[in-house]
Amino acid sequence: MKSLIVAFLLTVTACLAQARAADMSETGDAVDWSGPWVGVLGSAGRIGGDGAMLGVAGGYVVQFDQIVIGIDGDVSGGSLDARRFGGRFELDAAGGIRARVGYAFDRFVLFGTGGLAFASAGYARAGDRDRKVMFGWSVGGGLDVALTERLSARAEYLYVDLDRRGFDSGGLSLIGASGGLARVGVNYRF
Numbered sequence: 311m312k313s314l315i316v317a318f319l320l321t322v323t324a325c326l327a328q329a330r331a332a333d334m335s336e337t338g339d340a341v342d343w344s345g346p347w348v349g350v351l352g353s354a355g356r357i358g359g360d361g362a363m364l365g366v367a368g369g370y371v372v373q374f375d376q377i378v379i380g381i382d383g384d385v386s387g388g389s390l391d392a393r394r395f396g397g398r399f400e401l402d403a404a405g406g407i408r409a410r411v412g413y414a415f416d417r418f419v420l421f422g423t424g425g426l427a428f429a430s431a432g433y434a435r436a437g438d439r440d441r442k443v444m445f446g447w448s449v450g451g452g453l454d455v456a457l458t459e460r461l462s463a464r465a466e467y468l469y470v471d472l473d474r475r476g477f478d479s480g481g482l483s484l485i486g487a488s489g490g491l492a493r494v495g496v497n498y499r500f
Contacts, residue, residue, distance in 0.1 A: 341417050341456045344373045349464070349497030353386055357429070357470050358399055358487025363388030365405070367495060378412040378419050395483045397435025404429040404470075406448050417456040424449040427470045431487065436480030444487065446472035454497075464495045 347369055354362040365386025371378055385405035392399055405428055412421030427448040432441045452466025467490060474486035 351495030359392030433477035
């Protein structure tokens with residue numbers, strides 16, 4: 311997870327230096343964040359288990375002076391897994407839909423976010439396997455950085471809390487999942 315964050319910060323720093331030198335817009339440093347966007351993201355952390363995920367994201371943002379509000383959605387696949395109750399618990403897909411409120415300054419937006427979270431989870435024990443969809447909530451914050459007029463990078467942290475579900479694998483087990491994800495991404499604004 312630390313190497314993912316370090317790689318992101320180095321990439322952002324290099325891209326910002328290059329973008330500044332290229333005089334990216336006729337209006338100077340002002341960036342209009344309004345409009346739809348899509349992107350790719352990588353996540354690492356622990357929600358019921360440790361691991362990493364890759365995914366896609368999108369949303370729509372409206373900017374009023376320096377206030378930026380919008381809605382974000384994402385879906386990721388990978389594996390967050392752990393041993394629990396003598397079996398193996400795994401989240402192999404996760405996502406969410408969140409509201410976002412931020413403050414824009416120069417080429418940056420500092421934001422907070424919160425909303426619905428969901429995940430596809432499996433539990434295997436004693437040769438039996440059970441799958442469930444889990445729902446819950448997430449809250450977090452982060453920073454968007456304009457790299458060019460249309461391309462931006464994002465670093466954020468999300469805390470996710472998923473409901474307890476009963477998994478019937480070699481006996482009934484009630485399992486809930488919560489924890490944090492460090493996420494980095496690159497987005498294209500239309």
